[in-house]
Each structure stands twice: as C-alpha cells, then as structure tokens.
Amino acid sequence: MLRRRWVDAVVVVVVVLAFVLAPQAYSNETLLFQMMVYIALSQGVNILYGFTGYLPFGYVGFFGIGAYGASLLMLHLNWPPILALLGGGAIAVLLGLVLSPLLRLSGAYFAIASLAASQAVYLIVSNPALQNVTYGPYGIQLVSQFNPTLSYYVMVVILALTVAVVLYIRRSRFGTALQAMRDDPVSAAMAGVPVVRQRTFAWMISAGIAGLVGGAFAWQTSVFYPDAVFSLSISIFAIVFTLFGGAGTLLGPLFGSVVLYGMYNTIGISDPQYFQLIYGLLIILLVLFLPDGAASLLKRRGSHVL
Amino acid sequence: MKQLRRYLFGLAGVAALLIAGCGSTTSTTTSSTAPKDITIGTLYAGSGSYATSSLPELAGLKFWMSQVNKDGGVFVKAYNKKIPVKLVDYNDQSDPNTAQTLYTQLITQDKVNILVSDFGSVLTSVAVPIAQEHKMVLFDPTGTGASFFTPTNPYIVLTGLPTSAVWPDNLAKYLLAQNFKKVAIVYAENDFDQSQDETLTTQLKAGGVTPVYNQGVPTTTSNYDVIIHNIAATNPDAVLELGYPNNDIAFLQNLAASGQHFGFLFTIFPGQLFSLLEQNVGAKTLTDTYTYPTPPLLAYNSGVNYGMTISQFTQAFQSANGSAPNFLDIAGYNTGLAIQKTLETAKSLSQLDLRAAAGKIHMFTLDGDFTINKEGAQMGETLPVGQIQASGSGLKTVIVFPSSVATGTAVH
Incomplete structure (x- = not known):
C-alpha cells in the first residue's frame, strides 16, 4: 500500500516537473499549454470511457461551458481569474448534473446524444439574443486579465489534480465499482453497487475536469469566439488520444496525448501537406491492430500498466 | 521493486517524449548587423471552412514577395540596403486552437521579423493577444473584428479593409x-x-x-x-x-x-x-x-502612388499564377506593400519602430487609400x-x- 502511494506521488511529481521544466527547453509555451489541455481532457474522457464505457462525443460541451463560465464570471462579476476558473469548473459540473439523464442511454445513442447536447449549449452561448449575457457571436475578450505565465502554471496544477484524481479512481473501491459496472452493470447492481449514483458521479467528475481546463484555456487564450471552445475537434482529439494510449489506464492517455499531439504539431509544422494522410493512416492502423491502445502491447506481455 | 523501476522508466520515457515531441529550438538572429533576410511569418488555412479565402490571401503575399525578391529584396531603412524577404508559413487547417500554437511557433521558434495573421477575424483573434504578449506587430490583412483595436494594444495594423x-x-x-x-x-x-x-x-x-x-x-x-x-x-x-x-x-x-x-x-x-x-x-x-x-x-488605376495599379497587378499575377486575381489575392499583396513601406521608413527593426512607421503611412495602392488610426484600424478604405x-x-x-x-x- 505504501509503495503504491509512493509510486502515485512520483507519477504526479514527474508530470508536474516535466511541464514546469519544459519551457526551459522549448519556448513555445502555447504548445506546451495545449498539450497539457489535451492530456487533462483525455484523462477526463478516460474517467468516463475507460472506467464506465460511456464514450462522450460531446465532451467539448463541458470544456466550452467551463471556458465561458470562467470568462463571464471575470467579465460580469469581476471575479479574480483563479476563482472564476473554479466557478467555470462548478458550472460544468452543474451542466453535467442537468445532462445526467443522458446516462440512461448507452453505446452510440449516448455518444450522439452527448454530441447534440454540446451543440445545443454552443448554440445557446453564441445566440445573439443573449449578447448581453454571453456576448453572443462577438466572443470573449479577457485582455485585462491576460496572464499567460500564471495561467500556464495554474494549468500545471489542474493537470496534476487530474492525474491524482485518475490515480485515486484506479486505486479506490469507487474505480473498481465503475469498472464492474462497465463490464456488467446488472451484475454490479446485484452485488450492491449503486450503479446510477456512481456513474453520475464519474460523469460529473469528468465534466468538472473539462470545465476547469476550459476555464484555464479561456484565461490563457483571452480572445476567442464560441467556435474555438466548442469545436468538435477538441472532443475528437481527446477521444483519439485516449484510445491511442489505452483507456482505463493512467499512462495510456498521457502517452497518447504526448505522442499524438507532439506528432500533430511536428507534422503540421514540417509537412502540413501530409498531415491528414499520416494522421489518418495512423488511426486506421490503430483501429486495425491495436484496438485497446498502445497500453495493450505491454498488457499482452503480462506487464501491469498503471 | 522491479515493477517500481519499470514505472519510473516509463514515466521518464513520457517526460522525454514530452520534450522531444515539441521539436527543437532555433537560433536567434542578432540585431546589430543586417540580417541576411527579413523573415515574414504567416499562417494559412490549407483546408477547412476558411481555405477558399485564406489561400488566395497567401498567394497575394507570395506574389508580392516574389516581386520584391526579383528586385533584390525590400529596402530596409534601418540598414540602408535591400534585404531579401523569406516567408515562413504554416497550415492552421482553419482551426483557431492550432493557429494559436503556430503563431507562438513563428514568434518563439522561428523568430520571424514580421508577423502576418491568417484570413478573417476568427483566425486573427487568437493572434492578437499572442502578438501583444510577445510585443510583435501583427500585420492583419482581413481580421476586421472591432474588438482587436484598442488603445492599450499598440501591436496591430489592419492593412486591408476597415473594421466590419x-x-x-x-x-x-x-x-x-x-x-x-x-x-x-x-x-x-x-x-x-x-x-x-x-x-x-x-x-x-x-x-x-x-x-x-x-x-x-x-x-x-x-x-x-x-x-x-x-x-x-x-x-x-x-x-x-x-x-x-x-x-x-x-x-x-x-x-x-x-x-x-x-x-x-x-x-x-x-x-x-x-x-x-x-x-x-x-x-x-x-x-x-x-x-x-x-x-x-x-479598379484603382489612376492615383495609385505605391505598388502596381490594378491593371498591372491583374496582368502580372495572371501570368505568374495562371489565374485572374480576386480581392483576397489583392489583400495579400497589399499587406506586402504595407510591410514594404513600413520597412522603408522605420528607423530600426524594433517592433515599436515598425508600428510607429506603419502609423505614419499614407499611400494609395491598388486597394485604395491606406491610413490607419491610433488603434491600428484601417480608416482609408470605404466600401x-x-x-x-x-x-x-x-x-x-x-x-x-x-x-x-x-x-x-x-x-x-
């Protein structure tokens, strides 16, 4: 037990140190920030998909509402950024609660319904009739709050918390219950697992992570339109990174995000004309030969992947 | 213990990947001697919803570059000589989040001398705070969002159209x-x-x-x-x-x-x-x-006092690219002219001197009257x-x- 805790602490410290030190070696902090965003989002997807089997195509809805929630708290109520960011996370959790009936669906139905819900949120936020509240299609301007350095380190903290939460879930009875529900909800319920409550709790944790990350993203970006924070590509990236690394593990989504997002930028910068071809081929190969992600390579050899 | 060691190696691997996945840094150009070229960094949308507008804008900028380089480069007052122009361009695929990373890449890694934004307000919006943060002047061909132009931001110049x-x-x-x-x-x-x-x-x-x-x-x-x-x-x-x-x-x-x-x-x-x-x-x-x-x-053919007239441009562009130009080709070319005039008059390559020089430009190009206000918004052109x-x-x-x-x- 003690060794496990020690390993968990090392994992969190390594992740934090990597991103605290990375700007010394590489000065494109925006890229590093976005990499953290995708690692945290893929871990959020991981909590839901990896542990409960629910694939949230509309995950970006929580990210977007977190970005808008935090921004509007700063703009309308003059909340300090860090507090507003926590508020953005809370608003995302609230949205998760409102949308929790979606969990009655499963499989493709849930994926499509969550996507539709995220689009509905997007259309509400960008609606010109709500211009006085959300600024509608004019987007958000946080120029007076813009602080890329502090927002970067706050994102490091959010990432560390996310990693810690995933580690906790993996180690806890709660995580075991979630996995039991994923494999066979009826049996889990018969064994006394409160399926609906536990699943809703996981859904809200996942929403809260996306909301916090969205708030940090808004603070770091400071000028953005609704399309930028409700773009479906954000959901797709988080899901692909999770699947590539291996859902249900901590290191899988971390590995997937670092490798694929690093590749996305390397190819996008050096050979943009081949980017879509290479990325597309990679995903096809993944689906064909590694449907359980890169982590399954190690698992096949009998190794335990954290 | 073996298991533990394996975890630590794994984590170290991920950390190493993190650094490696980000690419490598490039060297800095010193400003005491004339640079061997003036680097202009820009983004374009090679795919997605803005591609039909962004690609012509890039083509116009490239055309301007080919014209000045054919003539030995752009005259840079700060060094009293002509210096060739080099373009560094990345494909943002019409995605503002990708654009955000790539604008930073142009500034921090490529260390371009001049930063030009992609087409339209959405892809320009993310460049505005980044340029301001890094104290780089953003030459903005078509990002006409009124909120970009504020008294507190001296680092933006709208080269094409007036604010929407x-x-x-x-x-x-x-x-x-x-x-x-x-x-x-x-x-x-x-x-x-x-x-x-x-x-x-x-x-x-x-x-x-x-x-x-x-x-x-x-x-x-x-x-x-x-x-x-x-x-x-x-x-x-x-x-x-x-x-x-x-x-x-x-x-x-x-x-x-x-x-x-x-x-x-x-x-x-x-x-x-x-x-x-x-x-x-x-x-x-x-x-x-x-x-x-x-x-x-x-068609602005008379009164043009800087760059080609519309007839000259249409003919030259068509013979170089094989197709007739549209407005966005002209907007790209006009951005090149604004950069050229700025470099011809700026006393140094420092960004604030470039911005000061751009603010004093009064010229009539194939795109009409070029005059910007204190906030950097275009005031000369009317529609x-x-x-x-x-x-x-x-x-x-x-x-x-x-x-x-x-x-x-x-x-x-």
Whole structure:
C-alpha cells in the first residue's frame, strides 16, 4: 500500500516537473499549454470511457461551458481569474448534473446524444439574443486579465489534480465499482453497487475536469469566439488520444496525448501537406491492430500498466 | 521493486517524449548587423471552412514577395540596403486552437521579423493577444473584428479593409436614398456579420426605417429555404443576406431553386470572390444583385502612388499564377506593400519602430487609400455599393453609390 502511494506521488511529481521544466527547453509555451489541455481532457474522457464505457462525443460541451463560465464570471462579476476558473469548473459540473439523464442511454445513442447536447449549449452561448449575457457571436475578450505565465502554471496544477484524481479512481473501491459496472452493470447492481449514483458521479467528475481546463484555456487564450471552445475537434482529439494510449489506464492517455499531439504539431509544422494522410493512416492502423491502445502491447506481455 | 523501476522508466520515457515531441529550438538572429533576410511569418488555412479565402490571401503575399525578391529584396531603412524577404508559413487547417500554437511557433521558434495573421477575424483573434504578449506587430490583412483595436494594444495594423462595423455605411445610406421602407436582413451569427447588422439597423432606424425582418442564423447554415419563404412573406423592398462565402452561396442557390425573386438583393462576397460565386450560383442568379465591390471589381488605376495599379497587378499575377486575381489575392499583396513601406521608413527593426512607421503611412495602392488610426484600424478604405449587371454574354459590376465614385446607375 505504501509503495503504491509512493509510486502515485512520483507519477504526479514527474508530470508536474516535466511541464514546469519544459519551457526551459522549448519556448513555445502555447504548445506546451495545449498539450497539457489535451492530456487533462483525455484523462477526463478516460474517467468516463475507460472506467464506465460511456464514450462522450460531446465532451467539448463541458470544456466550452467551463471556458465561458470562467470568462463571464471575470467579465460580469469581476471575479479574480483563479476563482472564476473554479466557478467555470462548478458550472460544468452543474451542466453535467442537468445532462445526467443522458446516462440512461448507452453505446452510440449516448455518444450522439452527448454530441447534440454540446451543440445545443454552443448554440445557446453564441445566440445573439443573449449578447448581453454571453456576448453572443462577438466572443470573449479577457485582455485585462491576460496572464499567460500564471495561467500556464495554474494549468500545471489542474493537470496534476487530474492525474491524482485518475490515480485515486484506479486505486479506490469507487474505480473498481465503475469498472464492474462497465463490464456488467446488472451484475454490479446485484452485488450492491449503486450503479446510477456512481456513474453520475464519474460523469460529473469528468465534466468538472473539462470545465476547469476550459476555464484555464479561456484565461490563457483571452480572445476567442464560441467556435474555438466548442469545436468538435477538441472532443475528437481527446477521444483519439485516449484510445491511442489505452483507456482505463493512467499512462495510456498521457502517452497518447504526448505522442499524438507532439506528432500533430511536428507534422503540421514540417509537412502540413501530409498531415491528414499520416494522421489518418495512423488511426486506421490503430483501429486495425491495436484496438485497446498502445497500453495493450505491454498488457499482452503480462506487464501491469498503471 | 522491479515493477517500481519499470514505472519510473516509463514515466521518464513520457517526460522525454514530452520534450522531444515539441521539436527543437532555433537560433536567434542578432540585431546589430543586417540580417541576411527579413523573415515574414504567416499562417494559412490549407483546408477547412476558411481555405477558399485564406489561400488566395497567401498567394497575394507570395506574389508580392516574389516581386520584391526579383528586385533584390525590400529596402530596409534601418540598414540602408535591400534585404531579401523569406516567408515562413504554416497550415492552421482553419482551426483557431492550432493557429494559436503556430503563431507562438513563428514568434518563439522561428523568430520571424514580421508577423502576418491568417484570413478573417476568427483566425486573427487568437493572434492578437499572442502578438501583444510577445510585443510583435501583427500585420492583419482581413481580421476586421472591432474588438482587436484598442488603445492599450499598440501591436496591430489592419492593412486591408476597415473594421466590419464600418462596412455598411454606404449601403445604409443607399437604402435610405432609395426610399425603401420594408427591409429584410438575415445575418450569420458571427462578429463579422452581426456587427454589420447592428450598424445597418441603427442607421436605418435613424432614417425612420425599422427592418421588417432581422434574423440571425448559425454561421454553419447551409439551407435557407425556410428563411427565404419567411422573408418573402414580409413582402420586402430590399433583402440583405450577410454571411461568409459559404452562406452567400447557399442563400443564392436556395433562392434560385425556390422560385422567389426579390427586387433588391444584397450579398457580401460576390464583390470579393466573384469567380467563386459565379461558378457556384451561376451568372443568372447574380445578375442585378448588389454587393460591396472591392478590387479588382473596384479598379484603382489612376492615383495609385505605391505598388502596381490594378491593371498591372491583374496582368502580372495572371501570368505568374495562371489565374485572374480576386480581392483576397489583392489583400495579400497589399499587406506586402504595407510591410514594404513600413520597412522603408522605420528607423530600426524594433517592433515599436515598425508600428510607429506603419502609423505614419499614407499611400494609395491598388486597394485604395491606406491610413490607419491610433488603434491600428484601417480608416482609408470605404466600401461603395455596386450592382452586378448583364454585359453582353457576361457580367460586369457597376458602382452605383456614392455618386463620387459611381460608374453607372442601378438597373431595377
């Protein structure tokens, strides 16, 4: 037990140190920030998909509402950024609660319904009739709050918390219950697992992570339109990174995000004309030969992947 | 213990990947001696919804670069010599989040001397705070969002069009002059189109005309069937559709298919991307509709005191690229001219000196009068109202308002 805790602490410290030190070696902090965003989002997807089997195509809805929630708290109520960011996370959790009936669906139905819900949120936020509240299609301007350095380190903290939460879930009875529900909800319920409550709790944790990350993203970006924070590509990236690394593990989504997002930028910068071809081929190969992600390579050899 | 060691190796691997995955740093150019070239960094959308507008803009900038390099480079006052221009361009795929990373890449890794934003407000928006943070002047060809230009940001220069809220000034005056009482407006819900809608409705109301229909639609709208019938039900004297090229195309296609006809119909992009619109909706649908004519439809041949005239540019561009230029090619070229004039007059390559020099530019190019205000917004150019009319077997654009620049009268 003690060794496990020690390993968990090392994992969190390594992740934090990597991103605290990375700007010394590489000065494109925006890229590093976005990499953290995708690692945290893929871990959020991981909590839901990896542990409960629910694939949230509309995950970006929580990210977007977190970005808008935090921004509007700063703009309308003059909340300090860090507090507003926590508020953005809370608003995302609230949205998760409102949308929790979606969990009655499963499989493709849930994926499509969550996507539709995220689009509905997007259309509400960008609606010109709500211009006085959300600024509608004019987007958000946080120029007076813009602080890329502090927002970067706050994102490091959010990432560390996310990693810690995933580690906790993996180690806890709660995580075991979630996995039991994923494999066979009826049996889990018969064994006394409160399926609906536990699943809703996981859904809200996942929403809260996306909301916090969205708030940090808004603070770091400071000028953005609704399309930028409700773009479906954000959901797709988080899901692909999770699947590539291996859902249900901590290191899988971390590995997937670092490798694929690093590749996305390397190819996008050096050979943009081949980017879509290479990325597309990679995903096809993944689906064909590694449907359980890169982590399954190690698992096949009998190794335990954290 | 073995297991533990394996974890730690794994984590170290991920950390190493993290550093490696980010690429490598590049060297810094010292500013004491003349650089061997002036690097201009820009983004373009090679795919996605902004590609049709972004690629021509890049082509125009590249054309300008080829012209100056053919002549030995751009004259840089700070070194009193001509220096070749080099372009560093990345594909943001129309994604603002990717653009954000790539703008930072241009500044921090490529250490470009001049930063030019991608097409339009959405892809420019993310560049504005990044440029300001890194104290780099952002040469902005077509990002006309009014919120980019503030007294606290000295690092932006809008080289092409005026801010979008100013665009419909002449259009509103023309509608009032025509004594239209029933005006219907449908606009895409984005900064660019909604700001025009607000200006129009404010000015029309001041003139005693309240639009009988004023409806926003998502920018992604691709079917206007129901909207067209709703508008027709109000029996309007004039219909204005404000959108991006994809919206204009969908609206005009749906209108042609619906069998409805409006006596006065205005759309934005036939005036900028005439060939694209004609190709997609047909000459018949465009005939007698109104638009904002921009170069090359608005032909500045006399009075040009910097760079090529529109005729010279059209000929040279066509022979270099094999296709006739549209407005966005010209916007890209015009951005090059603004950079050129800035370098010719700036006392050093420091960003604040570049911005100060850009602020003093007064020139008349193939894109019209170039004058920016203190906030960096373009003030020189104005957009007249034009009508696309039948001319023999083709179409021509006639400027109908204001009378000072009119080239003909409207056909109803």
